[in-house]
Structures are given as structure tokens and as C-alpha cells.
Amino acid sequence: QSALTQPASVSGSPGQSITISCTGTSNDIGRYDSVSWYQQHPGKAPKLIISDVIHRPSGDSNRFSGSKSGNTASLTISGLQAEDEADYYCCSYRPTMTWVFGGGTKLTVL
């Protein structure tokens, strides 16, 4: 069961926007609108930031947004802040109630 493909690292300056891609197949991302994204700071548990491709948990920052096209989902963070420096993971639902994660992307705020 291959993981979803994410870039190993991305970087941006404070105030800029960055986008992290997550590529799957027609059997996961391409088939379901069930992509979620998680932020993980060092030594901490992952935190849900986007569900079902585009939805943000209530009360969370609107600087995070999600989208999908074909077999690729994307996470965009606008107005980068130092606190956004973390690892980001995408996750997709797969047939018969299974899930798969991306390999993770390390975001560096310059």
C-alpha cells in the first residue's frame, strides 16, 4: 500500500503563501472527496487542519485552505507565520474503510 506523494520540504517567508501538494491515485484522492490534512509540531500529536478536501474545523485559522484536482490535493497556507513551521501530512480514504497518509512535508518559515 504505497503512501501518497508529498514534497519532502517547502519554505517561505513570513507573510507569503505556500502550497503543499499531495498526489495519489484514481483509487483514493481521485475517487473520494475525503482528503484531510494534519499539522504536527515537533514532539506533539498531529492536529486536524482540513477535512473532506476543503473544510476547516470551526474556530481554526482561515489562513489554511484545501483543494483537489484529479488525483492531487493541495494545502495552501497564506500569510505565513513563524508558528506555521511544522510537518504537514495529507491523508486519504481508500476503498473498504482503509486510509493512507502522505510521507509528510516539512515547512520552514525563513
Next chain:
Amino acid sequence: QVHLVQSGAEVKKPGASVKVSCKTSGYTFTDYYIHWVRQAPGQGLEWMGWINLKNGGTNYAHNFQGRVTMTRDTSISTAYLDLSSLTSDDTAIYYCARVKILGLTTSTTYFDYWGQGTLVTVSS
């Protein structure tokens, strides 16, 4: 408020088994699945499987079938992960995370609350 609190760190020898617990509070236990996800040192997240807390049904990732057992005790709102025949490759932080039950065989598809993680070290 929702809490998932996991048991403490474990050190095991190769070939042994480990049991990790995930005690939940702040919501109706049987309205959710508990999924288990692990993270090897410096590596990404790996989905291991789930247990339906209402009926005890399970589904395990192919990589772990035959070695993993997920159970629950509804009387104390706690889910458990058992992993056997441990090797050094099983050294990781193990997380529990919840997913809401929608129907008989359906759920939401995202993990909205996570436990704090349990470090399992396998070493001779």
C-alpha cells in the same frame, strides 16, 4: 471537552508483545471508531487500522494483519492496541485517533481528536 489519554512508554524485547491503551472522555464512546496510527523515529505517519467502538468490528492494514489486535472495553471507555512478534522496526510512537460513526458501515473520513502518543521501544 474531548480527551484521549494513552498509556505510558514501553520497552520490549524482540519477539515480545505490547498492549497500548487509549482512555477517552468528554463524548459518547460508542458513537465513534478508534483508529491507530504509528510514527517511527523521524518518519511519517502510518495507518494501522480501526475498531468500531459500538460493535467491536475491526479492520487492519495489510502490513499488520496477523500481528495486531484492537479491542475495547465500553465500561471504561477505553480502546486497546495489541501488537505481537515485535521487531526493532516496530519502534515508534503509537497514536489513537477518533472518527465518527455515520451508519452501519460508514464513517466520517478524518481524525478529529488524537491521543498524546505512546512511545514503544523494541530493543534487546
